Amino acid sequence: MKKGFLLIILSFSLFNFSFSQDIFFIQNKKKSDKIKFKLINNLIVIPVEINGVTLSFLLDTGVTKPIIFNFLNVSDTLRIRNTEKIFLRGLGEGESVETLKSENNVVKIGDAIKLNQDLYAIYDTNLNFAPRLGFPVHGIIGYDLFKDLVVEINYSNRFIRLSEPYLYTYKSCNKCERLNLEFYKNKPYINGEVNIDKKDISVKLLIDSGGSDALWLFEDDSLGIKSSNKYFNDFLGHGLSGSVYGKRSKVKTFSLKSFSLKNANVAFPDSVYVSHAKKFKNRSGSVAGNILKRFNVIIDYKRAIITLNKNRYFNDKFKYNKSGIEIAHSGFRFVKEKDNNVTNSYGVSTKTDATSLAVNNRYKISLKPTYVIVELRKNSPAEKAGLRKGDIILSINNKSSYQFKLNQMIQMFYGNKGDRIKLRIERNYNIIDFKKILTFEFKLEDVFN
Template identity: 30%
Template structure:
């Protein structure tokens, strides 16, 4: 074979391989680089990125290892973005009973700045069941899940708000000071094994889901093992928002959680009520999950292709785990100018004892107008220091008539409940 033919053959091979790579669904670095950095906004250690779908205006998405599919929360938004749909399907919500209708948009480009998601399918909800903006205070329009991690190691620096996205095979060695843990990827979700020292039960070797999109710390599903025991001290509370609605259960603590020898003490732990989805959880073999309240205190590298996780302490690793001390469950009115209202009040709490009721609106907090507060800042304030006085100016509406109301002032003195 002549050198000219060899050259032509090599050129054909390179073009063919490049063509195949371009046709593989996944996330890829746009330029030739070993890794790139992507800044993210963090709200309660949830990872929020501005993304562009098919060249449209950027909108906020949540990076969530706990889901398989990319999800867009609104079909109205999907229509405005010009998405094309191929089929309609029904999804069962996390409560096991709610039926959610969604459309499938199969081929899309998702631009994250230096990284592009190619040939990405989107599950487009016909109705926004999550309403994450009301819970975290920041507009979020969708979720990016497994595809973002499938081929590429991803380093999460919660302290600096930076993702480092590596090309496939780009992370060859263990970075200094990181500890290596075995990671398994099953049905597009990542799991590790951790040691848990319970308050009222035996020590556990627990298989846990890595869930960057959940705002709890440690969550244990009691129905998965007879060895999981509720602590003697707990409170009943909302646990979070999910597809299908609000999850309810109990909040307690475990003595310690150990991740490859990195020990966190007195970790807040959620114990959700059993529901119709419990059998699905049991089938995975997991006992629970790790959410952002734990993960956000570390620095993580998730390497799905090589089944490994690297972890080291973050700046807030030793910060105490504190739960809300007011009894207020707050929500932001979606698409309004930072209006904050009371979703619920825990019975017996400081807020309950001074007469605050669900659906009262917060006008000022410590004499600062509510619209100047980020929801995450309010959460930090309400779990900051036992005995602290929080001065609130509130508005109570008469029925559903927003023109009829009465304003009142009250002081809530924070008190630990768990």
């Protein structure tokens, strides 16, 4: 009897182990784990371990397949194996992107582990989000994690909590709202409402934590979904298949049940860039990071519900880039600066710094980040002042650009109407060794006020 009982238990354990290889499960007694994240430009960046190597991934509810970007030597560093070539399609007007599909990879996020994960490695050198975020991002993960675990996203304290669905219990919350999730091709959708031209319009929106904007809507005259007379054409973002452009505007209100946000930012992408996204005919657009971050969120795919609880960001005003320029990190350069550290008789700083070298007792040469203008809006304050794409920013308001993090510099362009911006730039005239240092000034303009 004991042997038979032991055999049954052992068989059941082996069955559970083989089954769990194909799902994320929590490796601790509580069956729950808390992981800190970085919030960069409204995007969630979490640590993810792939085959023993720790990387930084975007947590993106809008992506169905986990992706690793090209700049890693994925074959050697991550020991990725069993690959086959496939093509993925995303936002943008470009072609599908060639990827290598790899099977049987071990993925860990905190104490959550999956032993048999498919990965998609993209080798297109243009698909690298790190320059625009100012932080290394090695990949994106979404559906595979959300389908297996309950995911709490605490935007205010910047952590996620992963829990096994069968043990998860909901706490009472009188001020929360719970919405039903609908799925199309493994992507989650919710119903909301926008007020445009004094008309309340029901909309079905993709939940897109991988988008930094607030709200995207697909124009549809028959439903009354269209921009107001106050709008401007702008660069909206970069998808797997290229850049996306369209109109930026405001909606009077955006509502999710009892939660209502006033004067919310909205973008209306040109249809040519989102034709792939519009294959789900009931879809009206997306709700993204700049709205999601105003809530602490519980996403539960097993029960098909999302719970929202407004947090300290809820009443923040919706801001937008009033300069007309988008900047990105563009490598490094050597900069001569004053050395505040003590140096020895050989001119070497006694404070170890792998990125700098003392040239005498007063100065040192350091390796510093470089920022470049990558997008320039037509008729914007920056364009009217004379700035161009490709200009390298040396200083902003008389402070060297390398003293800023990328996000700090970008926030200056989101300031108040009338704020003065002074940029000192280096311009390359495409002639060998012919570069010019120029200074430009402009004031931020608010199209909507």
